Amino acid sequence: MAPYQNLEEYNINITNEVKERFSKIIDEIGEDVTRDGLVKTPERAAKAMLFLTQGYKQDATAILKSAMFKESYNEMVIVKDIEVYSLCEHHMLPFFGKAHIAYIPNGHIVGLSKLPRIVDVFARRLQVQERLTEQILECINDTLKPQGVAVVIEAAHMCMMMRGVQKQNSVTTTSGFRGAFKKEETRNEFLKLISSDLS
Template identity: 60%
Template sequence: MSLENLTSNYHDILANLGEDPNREGLKGTPLRAAKAMQFLCRGYEQSLEEIVNGALFQSSSDEMVIVKNIELYSLCEHHMLPFIGKAHVAYMPNGKVIGLSKIARIVDMFARRLQIQESLTRQIAEAVQSVTDAMGVAVVIEARHMCMMMRGVEKQNSSMMTSVMLGSFRESFNTRQEFLQLIGRDS
């Protein structure tokens, strides 16, 4: 992402809105907005291999591992407005476990791209599955979408929930139920 091009584009956006990009309150805003967008979309510059960085460890554990309440901030690809929420990620190890922080970093890598929540949920689940070769992976995301709250239907108290269940979480009602109970959700 070219900072210079993004800055120029934000300058043009302000002008096209009828603003004077050179007025006191907006001086420097195109550059600040460009830097903010680079930060908010930094997931495009990251890869799964860099995020995991070899943090896979042999383990005889075959019990469910859950990381819950992982904060996430993303931008909806339809309006480029934020959606904010939390992810719950679980996996059933199959001979190896992943470093705890890596799950949160995987969530962030995909969230820091223009997204829809449905795709984000699947991308996280498939990434955890691919690096851990787990017997199963489950991801539940609950988020509030500014594109629905600030514009359009303007529903302030709405939230969206999505889930993806892979392997043993999809095949076994009991495994899925245990996960949902542990994260505080009913099936």
């Protein structure tokens, strides 16, 4: 698997297969797939779906390993307000929000841009927020082997907003902590820092 790539070129065979399925869905819900506004929609939808699920073809561990550096720094490193866009695996509707990641190095640091990239790798799959949180957490913990790692995700789910209970202002928060972040003092420092505005 490639460590990281923007999916700008699409496998023609897969794209055509997904395109045909979208065309059939549009037809079966009662629309005319041959009218001007919809003629290119199946292809656009196919490419959008392939883009939104490109995480299956990427290796988050390889991304982290590509930018690991030996360093003696051993205090908390936080990257907060990382934009998250994913698809709920139950309804294939979007959920979106922010991820906050912290780790305490244990001999190695990682290039800061790699943390948002691994968020994208796991988010660009059919997901549930709970698993997404766990996958990001375990990838960092297993690869960097830090003293501790923490992940918090806050997200709004369109499956709750557009259908079902139709609650427009609900936000779901998930969290995971390993190592030093199991200690209340360290965890509270992290939670305080991600909720504060340092500017």
